[in-house]
Amino acid sequence: MRQTGRGSGEPGATGTLPERGRAVARTDLAGFGLVDDGPDADLDHIVRTAAHLTACKKAFITFAQGEVLHVLAAVGSDTVQTPAATSVCGTAYRNGAPLIVTDLSTDPRFSALPHVDVANGHRFYAGFPIRLNDGHAIGTLCVIDQAVRPEGLTPDEHALLESLTALTVRVLEGRQRDARWRDYLDIASDWIWEQDEEFRFSYISRSSIGMPSGEMLGTTRWDAPSAATEGPAFWARHKALLEAHEPFRDLRYRWLDGDTERVTMISGKPVFAQDGAFLGYRGTARDVTEEERTRREVEHMAHHDALTGVANRTTFEARIADAFRAWEETGATATVFLLDIDHFKRVNDTYGHSTGDDLLVEVARRLTECTGPEAVVARLGGDEFAVLDPSLSRGGAVDEYAAMLLQAIARPFEAQHDVIECGSCLGIAVLPDDGGSFSQIMGNVDLALYEAKARGRGRSMAFQPRMRRQADSRNTLARELSEAFLAGQFDLTYQPIVRLADQRIVGAEALLRWNHPERGRLLPSAFLAALDSGRHSVDVGYWVLETACRAALPWVEARKRDFRLSVNLFTGQVRDPRLVNRVQAILDKTGFRGANLELEVTEDVLLTPLGDLPEVLKALKRLGISVALDDFGTGFGSLNHLLQFAIDRIKVDRQFVRGLGNSIDHNTVTHAIVKLAVDLGLKVTAEGIETDEQQHFLSLVGCDDMQGFHFSRPVSAEQFPRLMEKTDALITRRHTGAPMPHANTG
């Protein structure tokens, strides 16, 4: 409702009309709720009393609006309004003080006014301005009689009219309050309701939106047809509360408004009579449909993955918590599946991120489609998805379920222009056996997935306790390894490499050992995998190179530079962009010549290309370094394929050598490998020679060098020169006719 500030203008005393804008603003019929309301019983009563007790024929209550005075109530007249500027009432209104005119026909101020109708009984006039509490006049209360009254009003009559004027003010102020309240209810989304002692609606205020319609009056909230949405249990609870005469706050309930579901929020308190008798309830209600929708959207966003719409990690964690609770209550177990998409990064790199996104969406869709309604499908991040199914526990069904999930993802995906095939692996864990908390179960299912992946594409693995033990010892190992390097617990041992043609030691391979403070001297098989994948491998690798170069420098000199030091590279070194620079720096620092150095790499390192490996190998070549392909035959690469890497030598793996003599197959394969390598111009070293026959066979098929316990186990740097001297002496002796014993006999 519009209203100007208080204290503007001296109330009624100025004798002029307040300026128009303010008058209209202050005294607006609508603002007092006086529009279209028909006759007002209270005001009627007042005018009748005024006329009767002053024995006047006419009485009016007028209300100023703009340039007219509206007649709000009247006796003895059907006049509707009168101009404020040119009427007697107008003068009383403007003066702001009672105006008594003993004879209108003779009073020069009024006799000529158009509305003064003497013939019609306008002779005596008494008018009182109606002023609000703030002093502002808003109209008049007046009486008119047909007889002249030279003595004016009696004091009693004066006092009476004054009280009736004051009463009128009270009535109008009440009307104004009601109007304000109605306005407020119209604007606010709240409405007010009242219920009788049987909880039937006895009153519902108007509201613009979202209110159950008139059907509610006379009925209870739960009996209304729209209440069906919440169901009987909800209303039974509410009814119980009302019957206990308890107040309630912010109770939300859903109901159907035609086809639209609305949500209403109600608060209420019981009303009691003075004697304590329960009268019913009174309260407010509000339409919170929009608010609820926004809340639900925000909630959805907080609990779902934005890209795929399936549950996110938070929700998955909550569902796992539910599953644990269900187990405590009913003993029901639940199964967790974890999977990621094979080579997802490659899909992103090859087809672009939007195709990658599409693929994730499709994976989520397929997983949701093939799992039951009880299952929770979640995207935990990146290309990692999880499924929780509380209806499954251990047993055959789990395997079938796993196969079904894998199949769903193995089906080709139709991208915009391509068909993409990508598989996945699956880890499985059952709670609570495989973990007593969210993080435990997820950690263990992750180990199962890790193992499934190690076994190849499309595999699923159920968690087994040994996986945890292994992982724990891997972790312990990783921690110990970082300390070991700093504590100087590593050292090197050197295995001679012998030329088959004349049995001379022509080189040495540096092999790493770990002097573990508790477990003693450890072979690489005990720690190499952890070291290779850990963060210290590169540092350890360069330490090995430098240490071996220093140790072998005198051996090279002793052999007049006819000596080759072999050093194994870690995966991290092959991928280290500074490999060439660091090798060069070590050569500079130690004075070791590149021509006397051979670096050994394995096939799988070469076959996981990263960076410009052929270029790196060429750069090593320019330093005079040769490159050997270690463990040849254990990987999947073909020799032809490997030739692009400018390899100088292959080392035939121990497992081929071991089979020699026992199986014709092994003989044939080894023979073929050696022949192929020789034809391609590569040098061949055979590893792991333990017997005379093996040595004999390998020299027959054309192997250049050999390495094995048959000749010598790896020895320390101190022992190595003595071993060289000893074999040299033996060779000399052989040349002079003596028999040829093995270096390590005795």
Ligand code: C2E
């Ligand atoms: P590898 O490069 O194939 O090294 C040869 C391995 O075969 C050595 O085992 C050696 O002791 C063993 N060996 C030699 N002759 C015989 C034999 O006649 N019979 C048997 N049964 N074994 C024989 P080791 O020292 O345990 O090393 C194992 C692997 O660890 C090495 O295999 C190599 O791949 C890796 N490794 C060792 N030291 C290093 C290193 O400093 N850096 C890197 N990156 N890897 C290393």
Ligand code: CA
């Ligand atoms: Ca090697």
Ligand code: CA
């Ligand atoms: Ca090897």
